[in-house]
Amino acid sequence: MSQQDRILNYLQDGRVLTRLNSWTELGILEAPARISELRAKGHQIETKMVPVRNRFDEMVKIAHWTLKC
Numbered sequence: 001m002s003q004q005d006r007i008l009n010y011l012q013d014g015r016v017l018t019r020l021n022s023w024t025e026l027g028i029l030e031a032p033a034r035i036s037e038l039r040a041k042g043h044q045i046e047t048k049m050v051p052v053r054n055r056f057d058e059m060v061k062i063a064h065w066t067l068k069c
Contacts, residue, residue, distance in 0.1 A: 003028045004038055011045065011067040018062055035065055044068035 001009075006026045010017055022031035035045055046068050049061040 003034050004041075007031065007034050008038060008043065008067075011065065014067075017065040020062075031065075032063070 003026070006028065007017060007022065010026060017031065017035075019031050022028045022034075028034060035047075039045055044067065046066050048064045048066070050064050051059050051061050054060050
């Protein structure tokens with residue numbers, strides 16, 4: 001199964017993908033590239049930037065990807 005397939009299946013299950021869980025759950029380091037490739041194939045993937053605190057207690061934003069219904 002390709003990395004694109006793993007991401008697409010994950011999103012089709014209604015789950016939210018981030019860079020961290022793409023690595024820990026799917027073994028995919030470059031999720032943004034795979035998301036871009038899936039979009040180029042016509043998949044409607046939405047990006048929401050979500051504020052979180054990093055380990056240095058700084059506010060940063062991370063991407064949450066979901067499949068549009």
